[in-house]
Structure formats: C-alpha cells, structure tokens
Amino acid sequence: MKDFKFDVDYVREQFPALCKTVNGNPAVFSDGPGGSQVPMIVIERIKEYLLYHNANTHGVFKTSVESDDLYWKAKEAFADFLNCSPQEVAFGANMSSNNFKLALGLVRTMEPGDEVLITDIDHEGNRSPWRTLEDFGITVKSVAVDPKTATLNMDDLKAKLSDKTKVVAVNWAANACGTVTDVKECIRLAHEKGALTVVDAVHYAPHKVIDVKEIDADFLHCSAYKFFGPHIGITYIKKEVGEKVKTVRVMADDNEDMPWKFETGTPAFELAWGAAGAVEFIADIGKRHAQYFEDELKGLTGRRKNIVAGMKAIDAYEEPMAKKLRRELAEIKGVKIYGPPEGHPRTSTVTFLAEGINANHIAKKLAEKGIFVWDGDYYAIEIIMNVWKLGDVGGLVRIGLAPYNTEEEIDKIICAVREICQ
Numbered sequence: 001m002k003d004f005k006f007d008v009d010y011v012r013e014q015f016p017a018l019c020k021t022v023n024g025n026p027a028v029f030s031d032g033p034g035g036s037q038v039p040m041i042v043i044e045r046i047k048e049y050l051l052y053h054n055a056n057t058h059g060v061f062k063t064s065v066e067s068d069d070l071y072w073k074a075k076e077a078f079a080d081f082l083n084c085s086p087q088e089v090a091f092g093a094n095m096s097s098n099n100f101k102l103a104l105g106l107v108r109t110m111e112p113g114d115e116v117l118i119t120d121i122d123h124e125g126n127r128s129p130w131r132t133l134e135d136f137g138i139t140v141k142s143v144a145v146d147p148k149t150a151t152l153n154m155d156d157l158k159a160k161l162s163d164k165t166k167v168v169a170v171n172w173a174a175n176a177c178g179t180v181t182d183v184k185e186c187i188r189l190a191h192e193k194g195a196l197t198v199v200d201a202v203h204y205a206p207h208k209v210i211d212v213k214e215i216d217a218d219f220l221h222c223s224a225y226k227f228f229g230p231h232i233g234i235t236y237i238k239k240e241v242g243e244k245v246k247t248v249r250v251m252a253d254d255n256e257d258m259p260w261k262f263e264t265g266t267p268a269f270e271l272a273w274g275a276a277g278a279v280e281f282i283a284d285i286g287k288r289h290a291q292y293f294e295d296e297l298k299g300l301t302g303r304r305k306n307i308v309a310g311m312k313a314i315d316a317y318e319e320p321m322a323k324k325l326r327r328e329l330a331e332i333k334g335v336k337i338y339g340p341p342e343g344h345p346r347t348s349t350v351t352f353l354a355e356g357i358n359a360n361h362i363a364k365k366l367a368e369k370g371i372f373v374w375d376g377d378y379y380a381i382e383i384i385m386n387v388w389k390l391g392d393v394g395g396l397v398r399i400g401l402a403p404y405n406t407e408e409e410i411d412k413i414i415c416a417v418r419e420i421c422q
Contacts, residue, residue, distance in 0.1 A: 112137025
C-alpha cells in the first residue's frame with residue numbers, strides 16, 4: 001500500500017461531538033470500544049424517519065409502507081456490510097439481547113447433557129446467554145485463554161469439543177485487549193463435530209472487514225453503535241441454519257420466513273435506518289481511499305466494494321497510531337500493556353495498568369484533561385478479573401481508537417499518562 005494518506009479532516013468534519021471541550025481542553029474521544037461518536041448522516045436519517053415516515057409495520061397506508069421499505073433497505077445495507085443476503089439479517093435491541101433470544105431459541109431443540117462451548121476471553125454478552133442454559137440441563141464449558149499472550153488456547157478448544165457439543169460461541173476480537181482470534185479455524189473445528197457457531201463480532205466490526213461466508217459462520221452478532229451508528233444490534237443468520245431453528249417470538253410455534261422469525265415485536269425503524277447510514281458513511285470513506293487497495297478489491301463491486309475499502313482504510317489509519325501508543329506507553333516506568341504479542345492480529349484498542357495506581361484513578365485524571373477512556377472490566381469479567389486477577393487494582397485502563405482520532409491526540413494521551421505516573 002504505497003503512499004497511503006487518510007483524509008482524517010474530512011472524517012472529523014462529519015462528527016458534531018468533536019467540538020466538545022472539557023476544562024478548556026478539546027475532548028479526545030478515545031472511548032470508542034464502548035461506543036463511537038455519530039456522524040451527521042446517521043443523525044439526519046433518524047431525524048428524517050421520525051419526521052416523515054414514522055409508523056408501525058405491515059399497514060397499507062403511505063407511512064407504514066415507507067417504514068417497511070426503509071427497514072428492508074437497512075437490511076440490504078447490512079447484507080453488504082456482512083457479505084450475505086438481506087434475508088439473513090435481523091435487527092434487535094443490542095447484541096446481548098439478540099444473543100439471549102438466540103440461546104433461548106436453540107435450547108428448545110436441545111436435551112439435558114448437550115454441551116455448549118464458550119471462552120474465557122469473551123465479553124459476557126457471549127458468555128451469559130449460554131451459561132443461562134445450565135438451568136435447562138445443558139453443560140457449559142469454557143475454553144481457556146493464555147494469560148501471558150492473551151490468546152485463546154486452541155488445544156483446549158480441541159480437547160473440550162465433543163460429539164455432545166451443540167454450540168460453540170467465540171468472539172472475533174476481544175474487547176478486553178484487542179486480541180483477534182482465528183474464528184475461521186474455531187468454526188471449522190466446531191463444524192467437524194456438527195456444532196453450530198456463534199461469533200461475537202462486536203469489537204471486531206469497527207476495525208476490520210467482515211465476510212460471514214468466508215469464515216462460514218452460522219450466526220454472527222455486531223452492534224451499530226460501535227461503528228458510528230445508534231444503539232441497535234445486528235445478527236447474521238445463515239439461511240439454511242436459521243430456517244430450522246425454533247425461535248423465541250410472539251407466535252412461539254410459527255416458523256415464519258427468515259429473517260423475521262428472529263425478531264420480536266415492533267422494530268426500531270428509525271434506528272435501523274440510522275444504522276444503515278453508518279454503513280453508508282463507511283462506504284463513503286471507501287470511495288475516497290479505494291485507490292490504495294486496488295489489488296484487495298478485485299472482484300468486488302458496488303457498495304460492498306466501497307465498504308471493504310472503507311474498513312481497510314480505517315484499519316490502515318488506526319493501526320500505526322495504536323502501535324505508537326503501545327510502544328510509548330510501555331516505555332513509561334511502571335506501565336504494563338495487556339494484550340497479544342506484537343505481530344499477532346489485533347484491533348487498535350490498547351489496555352494497560354500502571355504499577356501502584358488504580359485504573360479508575362488514571363481514568364479520572366485523564367477525564368479531567370478531556371481524554372475519555374474506560375476503566376474496569378468492560379464485562380470481559382472472566383479474563384480481566386479471574387484470569388488476570390485485576391480486581392484489586394480496578395481492572396484495566398482501555399483506550400480505543402477510531403478514524404476521527406489524530407496523531408496529536410495520541411501524543412496528548414501519552415503525555416498525560418506520563419504525568420500521572422510520575
């Protein structure tokens with residue numbers, strides 16, 4: 001990728017929130033892993049829907065017909081984002097809610113003694129729904145994580161897979177530390193045992209290209225508010241798998257067509273339409289940077305091509321800044337970076353601790369300077385609190401980059417952490 005230059009000024013112009021100040025300091029929004037800021041296209045789409053199209057579904061009058069049309073167009077946008085068909089896209093309140101509904105649907109055809117595999121590196125959104133199935137006699141096993149490398153123990157995964165395994169739930173990227181897991185291999189191993197696979201792509205989706213067909217996932221979850229959209233969850237369901245699932249819905253025994261059987265109640269039309277705007281925002285970034293990725297875009301057309309180009313541009317922009325952040329933070333006395341070894345696939349999320357300083361204290365001091373970061377366990381409770389045993393020090397400090405962050409902001413973060421640790 002020769003002479004890559006990311007048009008960060010163009011990107012920043014689209015986010016009204018970036019004008020915020022704290023104690024006279026321009027705000028640094030490095031809190032992306034908890035939810036990104038929102039560009040104007042998303043705001044305008046939500047506003048447009050509520051002003052001119054607001055209605056319930058399945059009516060014959062104009063606003064209802066328009067609502068259904070916009071809702072389907074939102075599915076088409078996410079079909080391009082995920083590389084699937086619109087019939088394989090379902091919306092819901094959020095990833096966790098979607099996953100609970102999925103788990104409670106799948107258990108309807110499971111038997112006591114059947115097994116589900118989860119992992120120690122996952123967010124509770126992809127652990128708790130499956131742990132709930134223990135109440136139905138399902139055996140839930142958790143795959144270990146290597147505490148030194150922050151990577152999934154693939155040997156342990158292989159050892160815990162059995163002919164009784166019905167579901168393997170694994171994340172693609174760890175919100176605790178950015179580790180990217182080889183989910184394609186996890187899926188291959190699970191399918192050898194006849195198990196269904198559920199991929200948590202919530203932390204992966206804001207940073208990397210998703211291709212559900214390439215990894216052969218059965219189900220995949222992501223959340224639009226992590227990548228510039230409103231608070232809504234998106235689930236991919238492989239059509240031939242979803243058609244056989246007895247879902248949890250109002251008409252409990254109605255095996256309605258895909259993807260409607262995976263949705264409950266009146267959908268949030270305005271949020272779905274706004275989330276589709278987030279996809280268009282990514283595609284617009286792709287149009288402006290496609291020339292840098294010509295070889296990687298061969299064979300792609302239309303919006304999918306632009307989305308892939310946009311995600312590759314975002315990744316190419318964020319990665320060097322994250323690498324600088326990891327390197328220079330690690331040079332500060334007492335600071336320890338948590339995450340996989342350099343060279344291992346990862347996102348632009350950086351987590352760390354400073355010796356003798358509680359994570360919450362660091363986050364508060366940074367907040368006073370207008371630098372927004374997260375502290376605690378971020379619901380990745382197993383790895384942070386039980387594997388790394390960081391409860392006494394307040395968990396970890398988490399910095400997450402987005403395409404609206406700048407090199408100057410990275411310098412501010414490093415300088416501020418250095419001052420706190422002196």
